[in-house]
Amino acid sequence: MTFIYCRHCDWGQDDFYDWRLWKRYSYNPVTKILGYIKEYARPRFIKFDPGFRGGGRFHSWDVMLFSIVRALREWYHMKWPTYRKWRKAYKSGKATCPTCGRTDGFTED
Numbered sequence: 001m002t003f004i005y006c007r008h009c010d011w012g013q014d015d016f017y018d019w020r021l022w023k024r025y026s027y028n029p030v031t032k033i034l035g036y037i038k039e040y041a042r043p044r045f046i047k048f049d050p051g052f053r054g055g056g057r058f059h060s061w062d063v064m065l066f067s068i069v070r071a072l073r074e075w076y077h078m079k080w081p082t083y084r085k086w087r088k089a090y091k092s093g094k095a096t097c098p099t100c101g102r103t104d105g106f107t108e109d
C-alpha cells in the first residue's frame, strides 16, 4: 500500500491501483466495489462508530451505496492511478500537486 501526500497543502490520494485482476488481492475500484457488494448486500442494520458518517445504526444497503459512491469519487480524483504513472511523472519532473502546484512536496507513505 502506497499513498502520496503533498507536504505543502492537504492534498493526498487513495492508494495506487493495481489492475492485474487475475491476482487474488489486486486493489482497484472494481475489486473495492465488488467487496462492498459482497459485504453489505445482505439487508440488515449495522452499528458504526463515529468514524463512519458520525456513527450510529445504518442499513447495510445505505452503507453499500455510500461506499460505492465514495470509491467512484476517489477513482475520479486520482491524479496518478498507478505507481508506474506516478514514478514516470515524478522522474520526468512533471509531477505537480493538483492543489498547490508545487513539485517538491510529495511524500510516499
Ligand SMILES: [Zn+2]
Pocket (backbone or CB within 6 Å): 006, 007, 008, 009, 010, 011, 097, 098, 099, 100, 101, 102, 105
Ligand atoms: Zn500541494
